[in-house]
Amino acid sequence: MATTLIKKGRIVTAVDDYSADIVIVDGRIQTIGKNIAVGTDAKVHDANGLLVLPGGVDVHTHLDWEFGPTHTVDTFETGTKAAAFGGTTTLIDFCNQTAGKSPLVGLEDWHKRRASACVDVGAHMIMLDVNDQSLADMKTLVKREGVTSFKLFMAYPGVLMVDDGALFKAMRVAGANGAMTCIHAENGPVIQVLVQEAVAQGLRAPKYHATTRPSILEGEATHRAICLAELAGTPLYIVHLSAGEALSAVTEARDRGIPVHAETCPHYLFLTAQDYDRPGFEGAKYVMTPPLRDHNHQQHLWRGLKTDDLQVV
Amino acid sequence: MATTLIKKGRIVTAVDDYSADIVIVDGRIQTIGKNIAVGTDAKVHDANGLLVLPGGVDVHTHLDWEFGPTHTVDTFETGTKAAAFGGTTTLIDFCNQTAGKSPLVGLEDWHKRRASACVDVGAHMIMLDVNDQSLADMKTLVKREGVTSFKLFMAYPGVLMVDDGALFKAMRVAGANGAMTCIHAENGPVIQVLVQEAVAQGLRAPKYHATTRPSILEGEATHRAICLAELAGTPLYIVHLSAGEALSAVTEARDRGIPVHAETCPHYLFLTAQDYDRPGFEGAKYVMTPPLRDHNHQQHLWRGLKTDDLQVV
């Protein structure tokens, strides 16, 4: 029985702010209070003048992940170590179904890869094939495997995108089993038209990544995802929301009491499409999807954080 | 030179209401005024105590048209005769591209069929195949053939529906050539899921036509059509709008100054989904797409007519 005492820290949580000692036994908090006595074998940290915070939760990571010809730089070992140094003690990582295989196989493979993690790790499941078997597997994932969120793509036709019918089917199964549906919300087919034209015209500089994925197409897809989720009866979570139009759709739905949630990311709050114009290869470092937006979108995002229409960064 | 005099009618137009004589020479109005004298060979109609109105325009007809296994009852001869008796002197009828053929062929065929019309008839072109050739043909239709509106379907996957990428391409060509895009706005893929399930469960009574095409899916598709039209730069016309959600999307766009228009139909204003419950085959007579809606949608439609968010019945 290993005992740790954190003394006299200023404990700040989502709702409280006070000074106290914390006693941890075998990795779990046992007691919080004033002037707690422990045995001489306890490990003692003096937190006087320091903040003591709950560990952070990062709900959107891709560790040790292949996406087309690329592989993420971070493994679970390096990624979770970095997280721990920053005070993030829980990750929810994206694992994925491989087309043609069961999502359960994808989860099994993910469990192998995440073995080297040094903080708590949970999984969202990315669904690529929606059919009778994979819909049944979704139920198994929720009930047996503890995977309670499923991500689907409205972008990347022919690669990750599922059509609206498949999306709706998956949403219903998620809803019926108490799970959440996460959506990458951009109109893939229209973006594909714009991208193919830009490429055909030789417009391949980083800035065309932004012009071929206009914000209105994120707004459109977000609205569509909300309509389908409302009909299907699933809570919805929009990942990496970047556009004012998309936030408007989320706000409107939340005002009606529909269970819609959304996250944005630091880059959308602090960077803009002008960063694509940086010289040399610098601009290419800002290529992400959805792309960076014009400055006016940032004002909407900050508003959304203030009014709780965006719940996660 | 045939002269007709319509005497002393009460002339009511979109903006005026006054009494006067009208002289028509060779089928065109030549003079409007008080107490006009004409030659003795003129044909004179005494319209004293009668209203004299401009001829009506019906912008949405399907005459002599095949749709799947069905064929419209009315030919151009019978349909336009009926129109004339009701005071409708211009129709804009839907002609269509046949999949795999040029829309110009469809127009040629339509011209043959419409030869028996007894009132003025114009054409909207329904686009089924969107490819480089048919997009070029759209321009020819506008510039040479006087066809200035194109209709595309977001419903009926595998039959009439085009995907969002094709829809967007056609919208851009329409916009660039000063033409209007007409949309049948329902989310086809999700409706297909609902219909297939209902059929599989043996739910084939007329009322399931309504439950498998919920109003939120018309609202979704209408919003999507507006986003794509805004991006493509085309004026938009939503045909047979039936749902409050769809009207909200139109209203929101018009409030922002986007050129979006919409029509509704008498059946959506006066009938409801309860009519599907009529006994025997009676309910089946009300099967149309979009389906009849609940009563509360009617209130929205009447509001839309009042505030000019709906422009056409």
Add this chain to the structure above:
Amino acid sequence: MATTLIKKGRIVTAVDDYSADIVIVDGRIQTIGKNIAVGTDAKVHDANGLLVLPGGVDVHTHLDWEFGPTHTVDTFETGTKAAAFGGTTTLIDFCNQTAGKSPLVGLEDWHKRRASACVDVGAHMIMLDVNDQSLADMKTLVKREGVTSFKLFMAYPGVLMVDDGALFKAMRVAGANGAMTCIHAENGPVIQVLVQEAVAQGLRAPKYHATTRPSILEGEATHRAICLAELAGTPLYIVHLSAGEALSAVTEARDRGIPVHAETCPHYLFLTAQDYDRPGFEGAKYVMTPPLRDHNHQQHLWRGLKTDDLQVV
């Protein structure tokens, strides 16, 4: 019987655009048509290559009017002459009740002053005292005198402003008698606080006219006027709307089908609060109420004109 022929002009009305001759007998149009023959004593104007337009209507003029220590520069003679030169053939001028007297007396006085007018002139009645007698007089004004619109002020406390109770009473009488209520919509009491403070601080330059009448107070009063009019059952007309917030309130009401109308003025469309900074006395020439606004309000006003939420300039 004096006859005038206007030949071959291009006639453009709210709905038509065509070429024709117009015959006018004793000041009224008698006939419109092609190649009309007239007697040799007729006065003939050749309008070939010219536009022939209906006379304009200016629904908001103050001619020969005292307001506090000032008197309008234009009399009915000079003002209507200027109007006629510009093609405006009808004015609706504001006549007013004097506090403590019947509005019928105000109308009588106005009739004397307007005798020198050279175009058609109608009257709105400004109500200052709302009491049982003046409310009864309102009915007389509508039924006997043909005055069908009443203006009340929510600004200028102690001078022109009526309180909300009086405003509501007048609105109900207007509504019950088929008349319209016109409102100067600014929150007078709060503006008075801001003005008195600015004056006390010696801030008397023209620009402080704008800062002491912020746009949100026009938006507030417009919203309040709409609520009261909706409850009272009167059509409402907001005069000289200048602020985006006010237009939002009008748009929202019109979208619900409430009979609310509004005018804006050329100066709000083309000038901004920066004009108050012009050197010398120049800035003072732009002092009007509501004041000139920042540039972003202009975008809202142009949008309102485009979408018919503003009906009059």
Add this chain to the structure above:
Amino acid sequence: MATTLIKKGRIVTAVDDYSADIVIVDGRIQTIGKNIAVGTDAKVHDANGLLVLPGGVDVHTHLDWEFGPTHTVDTFETGTKAAAFGGTTTLIDFCNQTAGKSPLVGLEDWHKRRASACVDVGAHMIMLDVNDQSLADMKTLVKREGVTSFKLFMAYPGVLMVDDGALFKAMRVAGANGAMTCIHAENGPVIQVLVQEAVAQGLRAPKYHATTRPSILEGEATHRAICLAELAGTPLYIVHLSAGEALSAVTEARDRGIPVHAETCPHYLFLTAQDYDRPGFEGAKYVMTPPLRDHNHQQHLWRGLKTDDLQVV
């Protein structure tokens, strides 16, 4: 040093739910944890199987208060005893300025009356006279007396109502000193017109209390309060919100990030204006201001609670 141990309760707070012991020393929580040992002189409560909750806070009470000819039934003694039995351990009560006197005098008097309270009690200050002295007193109340919220009335002209200018002045002082402004939001002058008419017509049954205070007048005043608070820079708190129109105004402001809050009350959530029709004196028991509303308002209120546009019941 008095020690109390609450053993093995299920502790439920706004964010946590877990089982633990709580040690209280001299009325304050000292330690929370598993299996805590205390001295034999400690008072021990076994909470096994019971919920242990933080004490409730009721932010809207009127104890020992005169309002016109009436006096509240509850004194601080009886009212706080009742509160304690229900688990409410903190009240924020309304104390008031007497017209013509300083609010500091009102607070002094309130402190005398609240001496008999058996739970924690704080004060909101009701402002009736807004003048230079009372505005200065507001600052003293915040900085010296710990009164950080001020209530003003837009209803009850001649009794409690302040005009918009005074309201705005008080809001600015509140905002500048970090205090909150609480508003009773109904349009007093228009209601007075309706009430006087009803009384003159002998319509004095309880139901006329509701018809003379229509919901649109609460919506109007709420919108006005929000505009003035936004301009004045004060956080706003709408007390006893009952109407859908009022909630819409709050929602719209919160969506824009304006610091507006609102409470509703159980009677608005569970009773309707039909309760005024109860026989005999029963209907009169439901006379409160704002009045009970029609059923459709309840749906809006429940929506507001769900989406956090209403924060307090």
